[in-house]
Amino acid sequence: MKKLTLIMLIVFAMQQITAQKIYEATWESLDSRKDPEWFSDAKFGIFIHWGLYSVPGYTAKGNYAEWYGNHLKKVLNEKSSKHDSIRHLAAKSYQDKVYGADFKYSDFRDLFTTHEFDAKQWAGVFKKSGAKYVVLTSKHHDGYCLWPSKEASKSFGLPWNSVESGPKRDLVGELTNAVRAEGIKMGLYYSIWDWYNPYWSAEQQEALKSGTLAVDLNNIEAHSKSSNKEVKESMDGLSKYIHEVMYPQFKEIVNNYQPSLIFSDGDWWMNDDLWETRPLLAWLFNNAPNKDEVVINDRWGQVRGEHGGYYTTEYGSGFDNIDKPWEENRGIGHSFGYNRIENLEDYKTSQELVYVLIDIVSRGGNLLLNIGPRADGLIPVIMQQRLIDIGDWLDVNGEAIYGTKTFGRTCQWSAGKKPSEVRGGFKAEYDVMALTVEPKEGMASKEVFFTQKENDLYCICPVYPKGKLIIKDLDTEIVEGVEMLGYDKPLEWKKQGGNIVINVPPLTISEVPCNFAWTFKIKNISQ
Known part of the structure; x- marks a missing residue:
């Protein structure tokens, strides 16, 4: 019985070794x-x-x-x-x-x-x-x-x-x-x-x-x-x-x-x-x-x-x-x-x-x-x-940030003309401040960035919202709750049509959890 067990272990080990993929010096193989x-x-x-x-x-x-x-x-x-x-x-x-x-x-x-x-x-x-x-x-x-x-x-x-x-x-x-x-x-x-x-x-x-x-x-x-x-x-x-x-x-x-x-x-x-x-x-x-x-x-x-x-x-x-x-x-x-x-x-x-x-x-x-x-x-x-x-x-x-995936859309734009974003591999024009807190006159800005982890949606705001934060066109039937990262109290919110409306607390400078870019977590959304 011991001999049979040993033989089976050896066979299994050999199968595992054989199963390991051998990569060839071709891009088809390497890219696989x-x-x-x-x-x-x-x-x-x-x-x-x-x-x-x-x-x-x-x-x-x-x-x-x-x-x-x-x-x-x-x-x-x-x-x-x-x-x-x-x-x-x-x-x-x-x-x-x-x-x-x-x-x-x-x-x-x-x-x-x-x-x-x-x-x-x-x-x-x-x-x-x-x-x-x-x-x-x-x-x-x-x-x-x-x-x-x-x-x-x-x-x-x-x-x-x-x-x-x-x-x-x-x-x-x-x-x-x-x-x-x-x-x-x-x-x-x-x-x-x-x-x-x-x-x-x-x-x-x-x-x-x-x-x-x-x-x-x-x-x-x-x-x-x-x-x-x-x-x-x-x-x-x-x-x-x-x-x-x-x-x-x-x-x-x-x-x-x-x-x-x-x-x-x-x-x-x-x-x-x-x-x-x-x-x-x-x-x-x-x-x-x-x-x-x-x-x-x-x-x-x-x-x-x-x-x-x-x-x-x-x-x-x-x-x-x-x-x-x-x-x-x-x-x-x-x-x-x-x-x-x-x-x-x-x-x-x-x-x-x-x-x-x-x-x-x-x-x-x-x-x-x-x-x-x-x-x-x-x-x-x-x-x-x-x-x-x-x-x-x-x-x-x-x-x-860590371990997150992209959401269906990467951001939510404010009102105004949406600027063209130049994508380039080397020394491309890329002014993130103009896209967020310092938009040119008449131009839209990215008022919310989105990331996702499992069923939780993270909404990162470059500018601290005044009074209310409206996450537009969020197709979800279920929302478990809303919180702001670094703030230990739950936030009031409501579903209004296809939007989620969050009541943002008016915090003092000593109460805000960070100096810039505030994150609102919408928990357990369904899609």
Whole structure:
């Protein structure tokens, strides 16, 4: 009997192993993977751009400071755009003035000390912010790694990671442990593009980008045997970089740190055939130690908004009505990396950031809000304050955010002309205050945002209602009750035709549960 039981257990175990899906290196197979639910439930995450570029911490306003090295080395010519010229000249002028013309980007390693970095303090701030996940730049486009990557140092021919140079610390490991100790998911950003990796030279990259090298993307393998020496060398360099740097690094961070989320980047100017990302993702889904948990984005080689895990926008405005998880990522100011010349007016207020979060969640998305720590390891106090303010609001209203789904309509508009909402993936015009508390004359505003959890409807008001709140055209036969989150007394309400009319209490400033965006919960509606 015992032998029979053992045989049955072995057979069952083998059936379970056989039943596990094996993913192939095709988008049809990769896209069939169900996205882990934790991501869509999380709603709010913290992005962190931190590296050698944090030492100068500088760029012309409105640009990305983490691109400082690229701006510095940019060679201007007659085809250069005005934008390129502004960024390059600003970086070059600052570099010469502060560090000297002979100071190289690699010399920033000695100044990237991180001597004030306290992973537990960072994680404590993230916990207070209400964020459910954190994403750290393990490697940005400059190739410098915040973990002990031997491939980085070998390819660059000098110590090119935070353990062998600069901090002499495994920054990825320290923060990963601290964040997880707070019960927060830990993710890693990894750039597949490496600007100046010697295996694949900047000149070769530029020739491929500009189209100088005529490459048939449908016959890539043939280029390794091409009679065109320049094409062959470029493709050989790309292959060497991918297989001797990118692949090993990617697998190393997955195996060593088991990130809950992988945010790929640097993909935009080559397709996924050239980047060879599909085999890497198949390996991830089949072999990662936490393969059932890990979430990926859509930045794997000109496939944004088409393939991958969740879809992304960047300083954009997100999506409407898509059957796919998505995320808007942006900084508090105009840069991801720390930019020392940004002033108070360059930063969004706490109210704006909360309203951005609410608007995005009402449309089914997540907000990944970036901070740019300084090179010494301190998070600028104003950034900490913004995060704590968001957390204070979520302490009261988080029930209407975390784990919610979209309602049949995302918001209720006031009277007036409804403004057109521009949807864009990159630096789209998106003024949430004009859509809510500061509408232009004659224009309608979003007077109520909607989210839903099971049978409860959450109505989030950007402006505190005076006297009555009317939720219009709510098709429900049953309402169990109405309450305001953070206020411990039930509210009077009535059903009037197709509307729900709520009597809003006239609270004093010391009685209101939060400083802005008040949530009214209509319990157990039927639809």
